[in-house]
Amino acid sequence: MMLYLNKTIQMKKQLSLITFALLTVLITENTSAQNDTAMFKKIYNEVMSRSTSYANLDYLSNKIGGRLSGSPQAQKAVDWAYKAMKEAGADTVYLQECMVPHWVRGEKEVGQAMSPNTKEVKNLSICALGGSIGTPDVGVNAKIVEVKSYDELAKLGKKNIEGKIVFFNQPMDPTIYQTMHAYGKAVAFRWGGAAEAAKYGAVAVVVRSCTHALDDNPHTGVMGYKDDVVKIPACAVSTLGAEWLSKSLKGDNDMKFHLKMNCQMFPDEKSYNVIGEIKGTGKANEYIVVGGHLDAWDNGDGAHDDGAGIVQSIEVIRAYKTLGLKPKRTIRAVAFMNEENGGRGGDKYAEMAKKNKENHIAAIESDAGGFSPRGFSSEMNMQQKTKLKSWAPLFLPYGVYDFSQTGGGSDIDPLNEELGTPLIGLVPDGQRYFDYHHTAIDKFESVNKRELELGAAAMSALIWMLSEYGL
Amino acid sequence: MMLYLNKTIQMKKQLSLITFALLTVLITENTSAQNDTAMFKKIYNEVMSRSTSYANLDYLSNKIGGRLSGSPQAQKAVDWAYKAMKEAGADTVYLQECMVPHWVRGEKEVGQAMSPNTKEVKNLSICALGGSIGTPDVGVNAKIVEVKSYDELAKLGKKNIEGKIVFFNQPMDPTIYQTMHAYGKAVAFRWGGAAEAAKYGAVAVVVRSCTHALDDNPHTGVMGYKDDVVKIPACAVSTLGAEWLSKSLKGDNDMKFHLKMNCQMFPDEKSYNVIGEIKGTGKANEYIVVGGHLDAWDNGDGAHDDGAGIVQSIEVIRAYKTLGLKPKRTIRAVAFMNEENGGRGGDKYAEMAKKNKENHIAAIESDAGGFSPRGFSSEMNMQQKTKLKSWAPLFLPYGVYDFSQTGGGSDIDPLNEELGTPLIGLVPDGQRYFDYHHTAIDKFESVNKRELELGAAAMSALIWMLSEYGL
Numbered sequence: 048m049m050l051y052l053n054k055t056i057q058m059k060k061q062l063s064l065i066t067f068a069l070l071t072v073l074i075t076e077n078t079s080a081q082n083d084t085a086m087f088k089k090i091y092n093e094v095m096s097r098s099t100s101y102a103n104l105d106y107l108s109n110k111i112g113g114r115l116s117g118s119p120q121a122q123k124a125v126d127w128a129y130k131a132m133k134e135a136g137a138d139t140v141y142l143q144e145c146m147v148p149h150w151v152r153g154e155k156e157v158g159q160a161m162s163p164n165t166k167e168v169k170n171l172s173i174c175a176l177g178g179s180i181g182t183p184d185v186g187v188n189a190k191i192v193e194v195k196s197y198d199e200l201a202k203l204g205k206k207n208i209e210g211k212i213v214f215f216n217q218p219m220d221p222t223i224y225q226t227m228h229a230y231g232k233a234v235a236f237r238w239g240g241a242a243e244a245a246k247y248g249a250v251a252v253v254v255r256s257c258t259h260a261l262d263d264n265p266h267t268g269v270m271g272y273k274d275d276v277v278k279i280p281a282c283a284v285s286t287l288g289a290e291w292l293s294k295s296l297k298g299d300n301d302m303k304f305h306l307k308m309n310c311q312m313f314p315d316e317k318s319y320n321v322i323g324e325i326k327g328t329g330k331a332n333e334y335i336v337v338g339g340h341l342d343a344w345d346n347g348d349g350a351h352d353d354g355a356g357i358v359q360s361i362e363v364i365r366a367y368k369t370l371g372l373k374p375k376r377t378i379r380a381v382a383f384m385n386e387e388n389g390g391r392g393g394d395k396y397a398e399m400a401k402k403n404k405e406n407h408i409a410a411i412e413s414d415a416g417g418f419s420p421r422g423f424s425s426e427m428n429m430q431q432k433t434k435l436k437s438w439a440p441l442f443l444p445y446g447v448y449d450f451s452q453t454g455g456g457s458d459i460d461p462l463n464e465e466l467g468t469p470l471i472g473l474v475p476d477g478q479r480y481f482d483y484h485h486t487a488i489d490k491f492e493s494v495n496k497r498e499l500e501l502g503a504a505a506m507s508a509l510i511w512m513l514s515e516y517g518l
Numbered sequence: 519m520m521l522y523l524n525k526t527i528q529m530k531k532q533l534s535l536i537t538f539a540l541l542t543v544l545i546t547e548n549t550s551a552q553n554d555t556a557m558f559k560k561i562y563n564e565v566m567s568r569s570t571s572y573a574n575l576d577y578l579s580n581k582i583g584g585r586l587s588g589s590p591q592a593q594k595a596v597d598w599a600y601k602a603m604k605e606a607g608a609d610t611v612y613l614q615e616c617m618v619p620h621w622v623r624g625e626k627e628v629g630q631a632m633s634p635n636t637k638e639v640k641n642l643s644i645c646a647l648g649g650s651i652g653t654p655d656v657g658v659n660a661k662i663v664e665v666k667s668y669d670e671l672a673k674l675g676k677k678n679i680e681g682k683i684v685f686f687n688q689p690m691d692p693t694i695y696q697t698m699h700a701y702g703k704a705v706a707f708r709w710g711g712a713a714e715a716a717k718y719g720a721v722a723v724v725v726r727s728c729t730h731a732l733d734d735n736p737h738t739g740v741m742g743y744k745d746d747v748v749k750i751p752a753c754a755v756s757t758l759g760a761e762w763l764s765k766s767l768k769g770d771n772d773m774k775f776h777l778k779m780n781c782q783m784f785p786d787e788k789s790y791n792v793i794g795e796i797k798g799t800g801k802a803n804e805y806i807v808v809g810g811h812l813d814a815w816d817n818g819d820g821a822h823d824d825g826a827g828i829v830q831s832i833e834v835i836r837a838y839k840t841l842g843l844k845p846k847r848t849i850r851a852v853a854f855m856n857e858e859n860g861g862r863g864g865d866k867y868a869e870m871a872k873k874n875k876e877n878h879i880a881a882i883e884s885d886a887g888g889f890s891p892r893g894f895s896s897e898m899n900m901q902q903k904t905k906l907k908s909w910a911p912l913f914l915p916y917g918v919y920d921f922s923q924t925g926g927g928s929d930i931d932p933l934n935e936e937l938g939t940p941l942i943g944l945v946p947d948g949q950r951y952f953d954y955h956h957t958a959i960d961k962f963e964s965v966n967k968r969e970l971e972l973g974a975a976a977m978s979a980l981i982w983m984l985s986e987y988g989l
Contacts, residue, residue, distance in 0.1 A: 092693045221968070222563045224916050259968055419890070419947045421917065445695050446892065446947075448919050476890045476917075476947060478968045497692070497730055497949045 080441075087441050087508045093366050094504035100358040101496040103131055104417070107357065108348035108491035115177075115345045116385040117149030117316035124341050125319045128357065128382040132323030135361050136368030137380070139326070142319040145395035147385040149316045150178055152345055153309040156282060157186065158253065160292060161303045169295075171288035172263045173253065174346060175310040176237060176270040177388045179281040186307035187212065187251045187280060193296050197243055209248030212304045214296075215240045216255045216289050219481065225452075226259065226477040227415065230484075233257045234268070241281040242273040251280045251306050255289040257481060263287045264486040267344050269388040280308055320392045321382040323364050327514070329375040334400075335513050336379050336410035336468075337363050337506055340386030340458055347489035351480065354491075355417030355499055357382050359473075362503035363510060374514035376408060383458035386414065390457055397461035407468040409513050411506055412456025416483070417499040418475035422449025423509065427469035431518040435471070438512050447505050449474060469518050471509070473502055551912075558912050558979045564837050565975035571829040572967040574602055575888070578828065579819035579962035586648075586816045587856040588620030588787035595812050596790045599828065599853040603794030606832050607839030608851070610797070613790040616866035618856040620787045621649055623816055624780040627753060628657065629724065631763060632774045640766075642759035643734045644724065645817060646781040647708060647741040648859045650752040657778035658683065658722045658751060664767050668714055680719030683775045685767075686711045687726045687760050690952065696923075697730065697948040698886065701955075704728045705739070712752040713744040722751045722777050726760040728952060734758045735957040738815050740859040751779055791863045792853040794835050798985070800846040805871075806984050807850050807881035807939075808834050808977055811857030811929055818960035822951065825962075826888030826970055828853050830944075833974035834981060845985035847879060854929035857885065861928055868932035878939040880984050882977055883927025887954070888970040889946035893920025894980065898940035902989040906942070909983050918976050920945060940989050942980070944973055 094100075111127060114120035125142065132140045158173035175181075191212040194200045200213065215236040223229040233255075240252045256266035263285045272278045284292065296302055321341065327333065339356020343349020360380040367374065384392035400407055411423075425435055436450045455463060455470025462468040475498070483489040565571075582598060585591035596613065603611040629644035646652075662683045665671045671684065686707040694700040704726075711723045727737035734756045743749045755763065767773055792812065798804065810827020814820020831851040838845065855863035871878055882894075896906055907921045926934060926941025933939040946969070954960040 091695070095692045221566045224562070224972075226968075419949050446920075449917075478890050478972065479966050482966065495950050495953065497697075501695075501949065 083441055083512065086511055089370060090366060090507045090511065091445060091504045093370050094362060094500050094507060095497070097369070098362050098500045098503060099365055100362040100499055100503050103358040103361060104350060104354050104494060104499065105491055107354045108350040112348045113345040114341065114343050114349060115150070116147035116318060116342045116388060117313070118345065121318060121342055121384070125321055128321040128341055131361050132321060132364060132380060135323065135365035137323030137325060137364045139324045141322055143322055143395060143399060144317060144319055145384060145391045146315040147318045147391045148389045149313040150388060151311055151313060153181065153311060157305065157307040158282060158284060159305040160191070160295065161305060162299050163301050163303060164299060169291070171292065172265050172285035173282045173288065174265040174267045175308045176254065176281040176283055177267055177344070178270050178312065179241070179308065179310055180278050181309040181311055182251070182280045182307050186305050188303060188305050189250050191253065191296070191302055191304035193293055200243060200247065205247045208244065211249060212251045212253060212306065213240070213244035213249045214253045214292060216293050218255065219257060219259050221259055226481050230257055230481055237268050237283065238271055241270055241279050242276045245276045245279045249279060253282055253284050253304065253306070256283045256286050258286060258484065260482045261286050261290070264488055266485045267346055268485045280306060282306060282308060318384045320384050320396055323361070323380045325364060325367055325374060325378045327375050327377040328373045331377050332406060333376040334379055334405055334407045335376050335510055336381055336407060336459060336462070337510060338381035338383055338458060339413045340384070340392065341382040342385050342387050344387060344485050346485070346487045348491060349489055350491045350494050351416040351483050351489050352485065353386065353414045355494060355502065356413035359413050359499065359503035359506060363507045366507050372511070374511070376514040378510060378514065386457050393458035393461045397465040400462060401465045407462055407466055408517055409469050409471060410455065410459035410462050411471040411473065411509065412459045413473040413502055413506060414456045414458070415473065415477060416475050416480040417494040417502060418477070418479060419498040420447050420473055420475050420502045420505045422447055422452065422474040424452035424454040424472040424474050425450070425470065426453060426455045426463055427518065431469050434518055442505065442508070445501065445505065473506055475502055554912055554983065557982055560841060561837060561978045561982065562916060562975045564841055565833060565971050565978060566968070568840070569833050569971045569974060570836055571833040571970055571974050574829040574832060575821060575825050575965060575970065576962055578825045579821040583819045584816040585812065585814050585820060586621070587618035587789060587813045587859060588784070589816065592789060592813055592855070596792055596855070599792040599812055602832050603792065603835060603851060606794065606836035608794030608796060608835045610795045612793055614793055614866060614870060615788060615790055616855060616862045617786040618789045618862050619860045620784040621859060622782055622784060624652065624782060628776065628778040629753060629755060630776040631662070631766065632776060633770050634772050634774060635770060640762070642763065643736050643756035644753045644759065645736040645738045646779045647725065647752040647754055648738055648815070649741050649783065650712070650779065650781055651749050652780040652782055653722070653751045653778050657776050659774060659776050660721050662724065662767070662773055662775040664764055671714060671718065676718045679715065682720060683722045683724060683777065684711070684715035684720045685724045685763060687764050689726065690728060690730050692730055697952050701728055701952055708739050708754065709741055712741055712750050713747045716747045716750045720750060724753055724755050724775065724777070727754045727757050729757060729955065731953045732757050732761070735959055737956045738817055739956045751777060753777060753779060789855045791855050791867055794832070794851045796835060796838055796845060796849045798846050798848040799844045802848050803877060804847040805850055805876055805878045806847050806981055807852055807878060807930060807933070808981060809852035809854055809929055810884050811855070811863065812853040813856050813858050815858060815956050817956070817958045819962060820960055821962045821965050822887040822954050822960050823956065824857065824885045826965060826973065827884035830884050830970065830974035830977060834978045837978050843982070845982065847985040849981055849985065857928050864929035864932045868936040871933060872936045878933055878937055879988055880940050880942060881926065881930035881933050882942040882944065882980065883930045884944040884973055884977060885927045885929070886944065886946050886948060887951040888965040888973060889948070889950060890969040891918050891944060891946050891973045891976045893918055893923065893945040895923035895925040895943040895945050896921070896941065897924060897926045897934055898989065902940050905989055913976065913979070916972065916976065944977055946973055
């Protein structure tokens with residue numbers, strides 16, 4: 048009996064110990080979840096009420112504008128970003144030197160379709176693709192041939208292509224919900240069309256702009272040559288222009304095209320990444336990067352691509368300093384240089400991080416426009432992905448629900464390649480992005496203040512979780 | 519042994535019967551889920567590739583424009599919607615008569631702040647609130663007093679308010695993620711401010727526009743009087759105007775305000791709901807309504823509010839007829855009249871549905887702008903909600919994830935009240951909606967083609983599920 052009682056008491060004790068332990072876990076977890084919820088509210092309230100990101104974007108877009116690597120505007124943007132990070136309250140701000148390509152568009156490009164039959168001349172809205180060589184002063188004048196794929200090009204072969212201009216007219220697929228994926232398919236011709244067509248003796252290429260919109264804005268963007276293939280000039284034509292050209296070619300096989308561009312590649316220039324830090328309070332040697340790219344194509348103001356990512360990253364610093372938050376890990380806002388036509392800033396950052404043996408626990412990039420955020424993509428192992436996804440309920444009240452996509456961002460990719468750093472990308476609503484992307488209408492007015500701020504708030508909140516709990 | 523064997527065989531038989539039944543259920547469910555997934559893809563592909571909704575919106579916005587109930591433009595919109603539903607291929611199209619209020623804005627309103635000290639006169643961007651009485655020809659000229667709440671108004675009381683103009687200056691709360699909720703709080707002053715201020719002897723009210731944007735567009739919208747309170751003129755001032763006024767009043771207690779409006783209420787006019795049907799193939803006597811409202815405020819083109827809902831509803835008809843889909847239940851696209859200032863069309867529709875003893879199994883409304891869809895709100899019992907939410911996985915690949923919100927839509931609310939019809943509302947991203955809502959910039963250009971189409975596709979897909987499986 049005594050034994051039994053003792054046992055019972057012992058069991059009761061054990062049970063209450065287990066209960067206590069369980070309760071402690073539950074309470075701790077609950078308290079921690081409550082604290083995180085409260086912290087999210089605090090961060091979101093601050094950003095949505097007092098963010099300077101929209102005013103910063105106004106300055107960057109309207110006072111500096113397009114800022115292609117190596118241009119005077121890019122240097123202005125570096126100076127401005129340095130100042131803006133200081134004003135945001137970063138503990139330290141510094142520049143990280145890197146050499147960047149220096150391509151210059153030159154005079155306004157001319158693209159004219161000419162019918163030898165009707166003698167009609169039609170001006171089309173075109174622009175040189177970034178990195179293209181120019182044409183001779185008299186331009187390139189040749190018959191133009193439409194294709195929709197490389198297969199079609201191969202079928203036409205040298206006898207039908209040699210001496211002609213190839214017109215790649217593959218529209219972006221409207222049935223793919225994720226516009227970024229539709230872009231991924233269509234952009235192949237922009238990047239590689241010139242090298243592919245040159246194999247068959249083409250003298251230039253005209254590529255349909257990568258956008259779902261039917262309008263008269265040509266979309267620039269980087270293209271590439273191959274070492275063993277002759278370089279030919281490459282331009283983008285607006286989608287309305289492409290539609291007109293395609294229709295006209297159906298009735299007129301003799302249509303000629305006149306292309307004139309005096310774009311040019313100059314020697315590399317010195318430029319910089321701009322870095323602003325908040326020093327961590329416990330694990331200061333563990334770094335969390337948040338960034339975007341400071342360079343932008345020259346034809347617009349680069350408000351969405353990627354002024355948004357820059358001002359959002361700076362806003363993380365401002366919000367933390369204003370709220371007096373003390374992150375455990377060190378936060379680095381990085382304005383990367385030269386994403387658009389070289390990726391040299393991203394490479395340099397990873398190179399230096401490796402050289403300095405810095406432990407980067409995560410890197411986040413915002414480079415998909417300043418639109419209403421819907422989620423975070425990621426490039427990391429399954430365990431890390433699981434941890435990241437476990438935070439989803441905290442984000443749901445703010446419309447951030449999609450943690451399923453893969454990818455980080457061009458500027459942070461080298462960190463993953465060099466150091467294995469887990470990558471995260473802000474995923475905003477992508478439906479409108481390719482209306483503006485790399486065009487003259489990528490302007491401040493195309494960015495909505497609240498949508499921009501929600502992106503900054505989402506990244507600030509995520510960084511809190513990363514800083515507190517790691518991955 | 520024999521018995522045992524028999525039993526075993528029997529058990530085995532039973533087991534295989536159970537297994538077979540289970541497998542049948544699983545296969546049926548799987549096949550059904552696969553079929554639904556394929557149907558979603560089919561519907562989305564059709565709408566995203568060949569929708570006429572954007573072209574329809576262009577016509578409705580740019581050829582007809584603002585179309586307040588009782589106006590000639592509203593009648594044009596009725597005629598157009600009838601034709602558009604026919605062209606979309608509806609089996610039957612007809613008009614449903616209803617009487618609507620007829621309020622006319624009249625000449626451009628004048629709102630001037632005048633400082634008796636400096637003699638400066640400042641023109642502010644204002645507009646009459648819908649339903650307001652006009653001012654005398656000489657205008658209303660009085661001192662102006664700022665308040666942020668009804669409490670503040672009550673504290674000032676009759677002695678400080680009598681004979682003055684009350685300026686309600688409560689900004690929309692930027693920290694509330696759901697802009698519709700922030701609007702719900704702020705709009706109280708637009709609707710009831712005049713009646714409340716008149717109780718204390720105010721002679722007019724100026725209400726800060728309901729928007730987060732800081733710009734010079736005044737936002738109109740309906741206001742109401744109370745039977746036992748004197749009617750005073752009510753206008754909205756742009757947010758920039760409100761900021762200026764508030765700042766100026768801090769330094770100048772003697773600021774006067776001159777308000778001139780000659781808006782007027784005329785006798786009710788005859789108007790119509792426009793209804794287009796696809797007859798169900800099995801349960802034709804069960805109805806699914808999909809609609810928006812055809813009327814729109816007179817100061818803009820009503821592209822988002824609610825041209826979008828109209829052309830999306832017509833698109834449901836077009837997509838179904840083009841694809842040759844045969845829904846079990848009857849689908850009714852309804853272009854409701856008079857949502858903005860009376861709700862008479864919605865009332866009439868419910869009244870007739872009740873009178874004709876029609877069994878409405880669900881009603882869907884799109885009246886929150888033509889933005890990228892994020893979910894469906896609902897107003898129905900828990901069992902129905904559970905069924906609706908069980909379809910969420912089908913929508914997730916198209917960015918439609920939020921089934922948590924409550925509500926249907928103003929035009930379909932009476933169906934719920936009169937007949938208990940389950941209601942569903944399309945929930946698009948709401949961050950930009952109140953930039954345009956009830957202003958001169960609610961124009962075609964502010965609507966993105968893909969975002970508009972995604973809303974039409976989401977409703978078309980949802981209607982397939984409702985038609986096939988009911989709620």
